[in-house]
Amino acid sequence: MRARHVPGEAGVWVLILGDLTAFSVFFAIFLVHRARDVALFSASQAAMDRRLGLANTVLLLTSSLFVAGAVIAARVAARGRAERLLMLALGCGCGFIVSKVFEWGGKIADGVTLNSNEFYSFYYMFTGIHLVHVLLGMGVLMYLLVRSRRADPGASYVALMEGGGVFWHLVDLLWVVLFPLLYLLR
Amino acid sequence: MNHKAQLACAWIGLASTALLFVGIWPLMHFLPPLDPALPTAAVAAIYRTNGTGIIVGGLCLLAAASALMPFYCALAMQVTRMERPSKLWTYTLITSSVLGFVPLLIAEMLFSTAAYRPGRSDEIIQVLNDFGFIMFVGPSLPGTVQMLAIAIPVLADHNSDPIFPRWVGYANIWTAILATPGCLITLFKSGPFAWNGAIAFWVAAIAFGIWMMVNFWAMRRAVLREMHGPLA
Numbered sequence: 001m002r003a004r005h006v007p008g009e010a011g012v013w014v015l016i017l018g019d020l021t022a023f024s025v026f027f028a029i030f031l032v033h034r035a036r037d038v039a040l041f042s043a044s045q046a047a048m049d050r051r052l053g054l055a056n057t058v059l060l061l062t063s064s065l066f067v068a069g070a071v072i073a074a075r076v077a078a079r080g081r082a083e084r085l086l087m088l089a090l091g092c093g094c095g096f097i098v099s100k101v102f103e104w105g106g107k108i109a110d111g112v113t114l115n116s117n118e119f120y121s122f123y124y125m126f127t128g129i130h131l132v133h134v135l136l137g138m139g140v141l142m143y144l145l146v147r148s149r150r151a152d153p154g155a156s157y158v159a160l161m162e163g164g165g166v167f168w169h170l171v172d173l174l175w176v177v178l179f180p181l182l183y184l185l186r
Numbered sequence: 187m188n189h190k191a192q193l194a195c196a197w198i199g200l201a202s203t204a205l206l207f208v209g210i211w212p213l214m215h216f217l218p219p220l221d222p223a224l225p226t227a228a229v230a231a232i233y234r235t236n237g238t239g240i241i242v243g244g245l246c247l248l249a250a251a252s253a254l255m256p257f258y259c260a261l262a263m264q265v266t267r268m269e270r271p272s273k274l275w276t277y278t279l280i281t282s283s284v285l286g287f288v289p290l291l292i293a294e295m296l297f298s299t300a301a302y303r304p305g306r307s308d309e310i311i312q313v314l315n316d317f318g319f320i321m322f323v324g325p326s327l328p329g330t331v332q333m334l335a336i337a338i339p340v341l342a343d344h345n346s347d348p349i350f351p352r353w354v355g356y357a358n359i360w361t362a363i364l365a366t367p368g369c370l371i372t373l374f375k376s377g378p379f380a381w382n383g384a385i386a387f388w389v390a391a392i393a394f395g396i397w398m399m400v401n402f403w404a405m406r407r408a409v410l411r412e413m414h415g416p417l418a
Contacts, residue, residue: 015359018360019363029384140368
């Protein structure tokens with residue numbers, strides 16, 4: 001029988017599942033507010049740039065693929081490969097941030113700001129909170145990169161890679177739900 | 187070692203949280219918080235009719251905030267055990283706890299000032315009400331720092347028998363994230379990020395309740411283990 005293995009460590013799942021719960025509540029709140037004014041939300045959502053949203057989704061999904069690869073590499077002590085994959089994931093993260101800056105910048109230049117209407121409040125707030133999580137996740141990935149580079153990464157290295165990797169997957173998962181909610185709902 | 191005093195401080199923390207609740211809800215009737223979109227005359231009427239409740243409830247907030255200081259200091263004593271010989275996170279926890287609760291004192295005094303002279307103009311009462319709620323919900327970031335000041339030493343604890351279980355560190359990171367959005371309330375007069383909103387107020391309040399229960403439990407367990415050994 002295979003021994004039971006908790007990826008990362010048991011405690012990190014308190015954070016992951018807790019954050020997922022909180023975001024589920026946020027998404028439910030969005031849907032309740034949307035139901036109160038479907039016309040306004042639909043009209044605003046029709047103006048959203050779906051290609052940018054899709055590009056963001058592809059960037060994050062790809063970055064998760066790289067992170068998953070890095071964790072697998074860490075497990076077989078292929079730390080050079082883990083390093084390279086982490087850097088690629090960080091690159092995707094940077095791409096996401098740049099894309100976000102352009103998307104927000106474009107909207108603000110068009111006069112669409114935080115309080116333009118209720119949908120846009122949700123849009124800026126939720127993508128903003130998600131962006132904070134992306135930044136936190138990139139911090140975690142950078143730490144994993146530093147650890148991977150050490151001559152002796154330490155006994156908890158694999159667990160750290162797994163736990164950190166899971167947090168990045170959370171960041172990705174949150175966007176995968178946010179994207180259809182904000183960009184695709186009609 | 188003053189274990190009994192530390193345990194008493196743990197219970198004082200719990201009792202103070204209950205006192206906060208008693209002050210805000212049955213006395214001040216500020217649960218849920220007043221709607222930021224309420225008309226000026228309606229706000230003034232509330233202070234004129236429930237003035238005594240607001241003032242007495244405010245005293246409960248004052249007492250609770252004051253009594254929470256020994257709780258945070260007792261918690262800091264456990265943090266010291268985790269990070270010895272350093273005291274960095276101990277100091278950060280203590281200072282951010284003070285910074286976090288000063289706005290509560292000021293909010294309570296603003297609400298009391300609004301109720302103090304019922305003959306004042308409606309506009310002035312509303313300004314004091316606005317200021318009070320912005321003080322009450324707005325300054326959330328010291329709380330974020332405070333919770334991280336617990337999370338970091340818990341996760342970096344290299345004792346063979348960690349003082350707090352590691353999941354408590356992660357739980358503190360989680361509540362730190364949930365407590366943060368309060369600072370955004372001045373951008374909104376309605377919706378989930380207003381001072382009465384589902385996210386800026388309710389999620390943050392629930393996160394504080396969860397935080398208190400988790401850290402009370404962890405603190406009590408740590409003190410008992412220090413007194414009686416690991417099977418406590």
